[in-house]
Amino acid sequence: SAVISQKPSRDICQRGTSLTIQCQVDSQVTMMFWYRQQPGQSLTLIATANQGSEATYESGFVIDKFPISRPNLTFSTLTVSNMSPEDSSIYLCSVEGAEAFFGQGTRLTVV
């Protein structure tokens, strides 16, 4: 099973600023996924990150707001840009594999 590490685990940010979340996997994976979980809600896919190509965004999510990098097969970053209180959520990365595993998530609070 894949081991996924996310940083930071939590942060409190001022509105208008940006936060970059890192996701490190202990094995090479083709596809990595970024999800958002708003308070008390289910998980919603933000985008799929493939190494060597642009990320694919789901409806309602745009690259300018959530730029993603995927420099190699074990690492990805998600940036939450120009934050507002509505961006307060848990952000989770996940990887493709025989099973679908998640990191512990980044709990973001925007004040």
Next chain:
Amino acid sequence: GENVEQHPSTLSVQEGDSAVIKCTYSDSASNYFPWYKQELGKGPQLIIDIRSNVGEKKDQRIAVTLNKTAKHFSLHITETQPEDSAVYFCAASKGKKLTGGGNKLTFGTGTQLKVEL
């Protein structure tokens, strides 16, 4: 796209009783169905999964059943314990092959399970 419905939204059982959570999906091409347990302040933890080439899978006190014809799958927890209290999510995806998760997950809305002493 895929749509996953999950019921009930909350479930309260007495310790030692069984708990059943049900999900339905809309896309007949979905072939991978994981279940996650999420405790407060933590990320979702995969507890069991099933692929469309089997109808049932069991792991100790946890079992999952799949009815492809009806497009529904269920999580069964027997002999519940207080530590089973958490939010449970079902999900569905269209893996590239039966042996892979392989694709984005569509989640159900979650079930808050409370096991009372």
